[in-house]
Amino acid sequence: xxxxxxxxxxxxxxxxxxxxxxxxxxxxxxxxxxxxxxxxxxxxxxxxxxxxxxxxxxxxxxxxxxxxxxxxxxxxxxxxxxxxxxxxxxxxx
Amino acid sequence: xxxxxxxxxxxxxxxxxxxxxxxxxxxxxxxxxxxxxxxxxxxxxxxxxxxxxxxxxxxxxxxxxxxxxxxxxxxxxxxxxxxxxxxxxxxxxxxxxxxxxxxxxxxxxxxxxxxxxxxxxxxxxxxxxxxxxxxxxxxxxxxxxxxxxxxxxxxxxxxxxxxxxxxxxxxxxxxxxxxxxxxxxxxxxxxxxxxxxxxxxxxxxxxxxxxxxxxxxxxxxxxxxxxxxxxxxxxxxxxxxxxxxxxxxxxxxxxxxxxxxxxxxxxxxxxxxxxxxxxxxxxxxxxxxxxxxxxxxxxxxxxxxxxxxxxxxxxxxxxxxxxxxxxxxxxxxxxxxxxxxxxxxxxxxxxxxxxxxxxxxxxxxxxxxxxxxxxxxxxxx
Numbered sequence: 001x002x003x004x005x006x007x008x009x010x011x012x013x014x015x016x017x018x019x020x021x022x023x024x025x026x027x028x029x030x031x032x033x034x035x036x037x038x039x040x041x042x043x044x045x046x047x048x049x050x051x052x053x054x055x056x057x058x059x060x061x062x063x064x065x066x067x068x069x070x071x072x073x074x075x076x077x078x079x080x081x082x083x084x085x086x087x088x089x090x091x092x093x
Numbered sequence: 094x095x096x097x098x099x100x101x102x103x104x105x106x107x108x109x110x111x112x113x114x115x116x117x118x119x120x121x122x123x124x125x126x127x128x129x130x131x132x133x134x135x136x137x138x139x140x141x142x143x144x145x146x147x148x149x150x151x152x153x154x155x156x157x158x159x160x161x162x163x164x165x166x167x168x169x170x171x172x173x174x175x176x177x178x179x180x181x182x183x184x185x186x187x188x189x190x191x192x193x194x195x196x197x198x199x200x201x202x203x204x205x206x207x208x209x210x211x212x213x214x215x216x217x218x219x220x221x222x223x224x225x226x227x228x229x230x231x232x233x234x235x236x237x238x239x240x241x242x243x244x245x246x247x248x249x250x251x252x253x254x255x256x257x258x259x260x261x262x263x264x265x266x267x268x269x270x271x272x273x274x275x276x277x278x279x280x281x282x283x284x285x286x287x288x289x290x291x292x293x294x295x296x297x298x299x300x301x302x303x304x305x306x307x308x309x310x311x312x313x314x315x316x317x318x319x320x321x322x323x324x325x326x327x328x329x330x331x332x333x334x335x336x337x338x339x340x341x342x343x344x345x346x347x348x349x350x351x352x353x354x355x356x357x358x359x360x361x362x363x364x365x366x367x368x369x370x371x372x373x374x375x376x377x378x379x380x381x382x383x384x385x386x387x388x389x390x391x392x393x394x395x396x397x398x399x400x401x402x403x404x405x406x407x408x409x410x411x412x413x414x415x416x417x418x419x420x421x422x423x424x425x426x427x428x429x430x431x432x433x434x435x436x437x438x439x440x441x442x443x444x445x446x447x448x449x450x451x452x453x454x455x456x457x458x459x460x461x462x463x464x465x466x467x468x469x470x471x472x473x474x
Contacts, residue, residue, distance in 0.1 A: 031132070040394075042325055081324070081393060085378040
């Protein structure tokens with residue numbers, strides 16, 4: 001039952017998938033993010049990163065500090081392309 | 094960690110991981126891959142994932158075409174989904190230079206048996222990229238057998254297959270020095286001790302430059318930052334990778350639905366800077382919005398940067414170096430290492446196991462720069 005609990009809600013990744021990934025040898029949040037996509041969705045890991053770090057800690061016996069956090073990438077929040085482009089029709093050549 | 098090996102590979106990107114696999118497949122299983130961070134943490138994991146066969150120089154085009162033959166069977170061979178898709182590549186031409194260059198490219202590519210077509214703006218919209226704003230486009234070259242794959246999953250799949258054959262991968266193990274005695278490589282020195290080996294492969298992307306120097310070899314590699322971004326996933330609307338050298342852009346829709354793309358900033362300075370910039374975010378948004386108006390309401394969720402390990406002619410540096418026996422180069426991929434990795438690694442595996450490579454890679458040897466500059470690759474974004 002616990003295996004079905006969704007940890008990354010943006011990308012629909014479960015507790016069971018993350019445990020399986022750690023046991024296969026992916027022992028950092030960066031690696032798990034790249035293989036399972038958790039933390040790549042609209043919230044950019046704001047919800048799930050701490051949970052994933054804890055799962056890695058439980059599985060590997062390492063501390064949260066040792067495991068570290070994945071790089072935080074801009075933008076801070078998702079922004080529409082049209083907004084960033086200034087909604088301008090002018091040529092960009 | 095093994096202390097002796099038949100071959101040490103520096104770099105756990107797609108090149109290092111695939112080379113480990115092809116070596117092990119040929120029977121050389123006592124290999125160690127040393128990666129400074131995690132798999133695909135360098136240029137591989139930061140690239141756009143495109144697999145293009147449309148190149149302007151024969152070596153690049155041949156390597157790409159023969160790589161595609163391997164890509165097609167890779168999911169079966171490695172027993173893993175790597176999101177491989179032959180969605181095509183659409184190369185947009187805007188200028189007289191583009192038109193002239195495309196003519197030469199198509200002649201070369203067709204001569205090598207590639208199924209490349211020339212499309213008019215109407216044909217582009219009807220057949221290749223519905224919804225694309227073709228204002229200013231003179232023509233495009235289109236190759237429907239070009240494609241893409243997921244760089245993380247590909248590298249992981251190669252590494253896992255290599256591990257099953259007996260290769261050891263040591264992650265988070267930076268190499269400090271390549272060891273040389275009497276003109277022969279003897280191994281490498283890491284933070285966790287020395288690994289002795291008669292063959293050491295330098296597949297460390299832009300860091301290959303620094304590693305080669307520890308063995309007294311100067312490589313003509315310049316690191317350049319290249320920025321890239323990705324949107325939220327949207328319903329499928331685009332099959333090919335769309336690129337243009339003169340407009341300066343590449344973008345594709347991943348199987349997941351996100352649009353991923355970037356461009357090369359002509360004002361970029363060489364160096365190891367991998368930070369993200371606001372300028373890139375806004376300029377790329379203008380370019381994307383201009384070419385694909387339907388994306389105006391789509392949100393960008395993430396941007397990052399990686400490094401091109403650029404050579405003077407835009408082609409990789411492969412094989413032996415004259416001064417140090419056993420020190421093999423697999424670097425200088427100039428932004429297209431991911432797509433040609435399968436063939437490059439197969440050829441290097443042949444070379445290292447003492448067989449004659451089935452495609453001439455000698456002309457991609459480091460020596461070519463001493464012999465004088467060769468014709469450069471024009472089709473780089």
